[in-house]
Amino acid sequence: MKNARLGGLEVSRIGLGAMTMAGTYTSEGILDNAESIRTIHRALDLGVTHIDTAEIYGPFLSEELVGQAIKGRRDQVKIATKFGLVSHKGGGPGVIDSSAANVRSAVEGSLKRLSTDHIDLYYQHRVDPNTPIEETAGAVADLIAEGKVLHFGLSEASPATIRRAHAVQPVTALQTEYSLWTRDVEEEILPLLRELGVGFVPYSPLGHGLLTGQIRSVDDFADDDWRKTNPRFTGENFRRNLAIVDEVQSIGAEIGATPAQTALAWLLTRGGDIAPIPGTRRVSRVEENTAAVGITLTDDQLERLNSLRPAAGARHDEANMASIDL
Numbered sequence: 355m356k357n358a359r360l361g362g363l364e365v366s367r368i369g370l371g372a373m374t375m376a377g378t379y380t381s382e383g384i385l386d387n388a389e390s391i392r393t394i395h396r397a398l399d400l401g402v403t404h405i406d407t408a409e410i411y412g413p414f415l416s417e418e419l420v421g422q423a424i425k426g427r428r429d430q431v432k433i434a435t436k437f438g439l440v441s442h443k444g445g446g447p448g449v450i451d452s453s454a455a456n457v458r459s460a461v462e463g464s465l466k467r468l469s470t471d472h473i474d475l476y477y478q479h480r481v482d483p484n485t486p487i488e489e490t491a492g493a494v495a496d497l498i499a500e501g502k503v504l505h506f507g508l509s510e511a512s513p514a515t516i517r518r519a520h521a522v523q524p525v526t527a528l529q530t531e532y533s534l535w536t537r538d539v540e541e542e543i544l545p546l547l548r549e550l551g552v553g554f555v556p557y558s559p560l561g562h563g564l565l566t567g568q569i570r571s572v573d574d575f576a577d578d579d580w581r582k583t584n585p586r587f588t589g590e591n592f593r594r595n596l597a598i599v600d601e602v603q604s605i606g607a608e609i610g611a612t613p614a615q616t617a618l619a620w621l622l623t624r625g626g627d628i629a630p631i632p633g634t635r636r637v638s639r640v641e642e643n644t645a646a647v648g649i650t651l652t653d654d655q656l657e658r659l660n661s662l663r664p665a666a667g668a669r670h671d672e673a674n675m676a677s678i679d680l
Contacts, residue, residue, distance in 0.1 A: 355401025356647050358629035360553025361526035363475060363505050365432050367622060367647050369404030370397045370640060371557060371633030375419050376412035378633075379563070379579055387419055390635045394423035398430050400644045406529075406555070406631045408436035408479055409464055413447040417467040425469055434475035434527075434555075435464050436509060438482060438490075450677070452482035454493035461497055477507035477529055478519075481679035487515050491522035498523070507555075512679040513546050525552050532556035532630075534565060534617050535586070535598055535665035548627070559621050559630035560614055561665075562587075564595065567603045567613035585667035594666040601662060605655050611646075614639075618646035620659045 356367045375390040394405065405424075407416045417435060424431055441449035442459035464473060476497070478490055497503040505526035508519060519525055528547055532539050533556065547554055560566055562581055572587050581587045586595055599613060606616035614632070621630050632643045651659070668675060 355403075355644065357403075358553070358626055360475075360555065360627065360629060361505065361524070361551055363432065363526050363553070365404035365629050366402045367629055368402065368618065368644050369406055369434075369555070369629055369631040370394065370402050371631040372405060372407040372416045372420055372635075373411050374633045375635045376416040378411070379576075379581070386635070389637070390419050391423045393635055393637050393640050394420065395427075396637045397640045397644070398424075398427055400641065402640070402644060403430060404432050404434065404629060404631065406434040406557075407468075408439070408477075409460060409467075410436070410439040410447060410479065413440055414463075414467060417464055421467050421469040428470060432474040433468055433470065434477065434507065435468065435473055436477040436479035436507075437461065437464070438479040450480055450482050450484070452478050452485045452490040452493075454489050454496075457490060457493040457497070461502055465502065472501060473503050475505045475507050475527060476503040477509045477527075478511070479509050480677045481508075481511050481515055487511075487519045488522050491519040495523040509557075510678045513542055515679050516543075516546060516550070516552070520550055520552070525550070527553040527555050527629075529555040529557055529631075531558045531669060532621070532628075533559045533561050534602060534620060534659060534662060535561045535595065536669050537664065538669075544625075548625075553627045553629065554625075556621060556628065556630040557633075559632050560617055561598075564599060565602060565613055565617040567599055567606075569599075570596065583671050584669075585671060586665050586669065588667070591665075591667035598662050598665065601658065605651070605658060608655070609649060609651070611649050612642055614642055615646040615649055616651075616659075618643060619649040619651055620656070622647065623651065623656060 437460035438452040441451040509529040
């Protein structure tokens, strides 16, 4: 496995997102925790050194599974987790709170669930409009001074917020959606990160599953699958977006790669400071995804992928877009 550099943190080029292990896209009753742990073990065996989770996933279940899986193998992995979408002063899960006191409460819970004495990369999950970013960055700086956290990250933060946070505590990585159907970051965010020496961690690099080529209809989604209300998965937008998948699938067929591998291989060409975290809870998928590091795309294939028209529809519904710092 090749490596990427996120600021001062070195991680595998392809990581593992552990969100789906806590029930995203499925019902909790059909989760297989043992398979999730096997998936993490297989990822480590394949050279993955970057596992991403968050306290809100479950809530708490994803961190617990990661903690169980890395027992005895802590030195093989860089753990990234996130705070700020669980209020520990009574608001509970889903309440944005990045106050210094809440950051302090959150880190203690995450350390316990992850069975570790330090978190390698600690992200603010969403920017808190009620707390100055300087306060949040200062709180994480204190945790870094204490050795409980090694690196500071932001998720879905605007350029202005990134600059303000970075002035208080250097930001190691930004996590934001980026894939063949979500390329907004290329205009302003990526140039800023490179100016500041901040790494980039794309989440949903496979377009919430669409770029795997396995989804041709939303009819089989569970009733509580949030993609059913995502503008890119509904109506005419969904039918238009299948054309993106068809081209990715066609190029993959030319090189003997799956659509997922092709989409990830394209993302890896965007720079050595980019480390995507495709999420899965299945051993077969982590094997498929990690194999993308060995795929080479020709100049012609890259041009065809670069020329794909943008995805139709907003990337989130209004409620979820409201939580993104613009």
